[in-house]
Amino acid sequence: MSKTYNKNSIPQNVAIQSSFQVIKEAVDALDVFSVTIIADYGSSQGVNSIHAMKKIIDCLRKQKKSKIDPLVIHNDLPTNDWTSLHRLLNEDKTYHGVASGRSFYEQCLPTNSLSVGYSSTAIHWLSKKPCDISNHCRVDLIRNPNEYDAFR
Numbered sequence: 001m002s003k004t005y006n007k008n009s010i011p012q013n014v015a016i017q018s019s020f021q022v023i024k025e026a027v028d029a030l031d032v033f034s035v036t037i038i039a040d041y042g043s044s045q046g047v048n049s050i051h052a053m054k055k056i057i058d059c060l061r062k063q064k065k066s067k068i069d070p071l072v073i074h075n076d077l078p079t080n081d082w083t084s085l086h087r088l089l090n091e092d093k094t095y096h097g098v099a100s101g102r103s104f105y106e107q108c109l110p111t112n113s114l115s116v117g118y119s120s121t122a123i124h125w126l127s128k129k130p131c132d133i134s135n136h137c138r139v140d141l142i143r144n145p146n147e148y149d150a151f152r
Contacts, residue, residue, distance in 0.1 A: 043074035046085035
């Protein structure tokens with residue numbers, strides 16, 4: 001895998017930033033005593049993943065839904081540039097993060113161990129296309145309700 005993702009992933013970062021309100025609403029809706037494990041499925045080399053994980057943790061703390069510091073599992077393919085991710089985690093140190101090198105099409109964590117799962121800008125890795133999208137190629141611009149439901 002190329003080692004340039006972190007330098008060339010501004011569109012992905014914009015997508016993550018635009019999802020902050022959805023993240024807040026999702027954390028507000030969580031019916032849990034305390035979040036202990038968070039996973040990001042498709043973390044790549046880390047720059048955007050770390051940004052999103054920090055936002056989730058911040059929301060959890062503000063809503064008092066994390067009694068302890070949660071462990072963050074950064075998940076991506078075994079061929080990912082894990083060195084870049086670990087370097088960023090060691091520089092940041094605002095949370096405890098580890099890596100899991102498995103496809104998110106298989107079970108990555110033990111049953112019933114995950115509190116919060118997250119994935120963004122990974123729709124192009126779907127195992128199959130649910131349907132064609134009319135008039136464009138972006139899922140976030142779907143206006144046809146049947147197409148929208150197919151991608152949900």
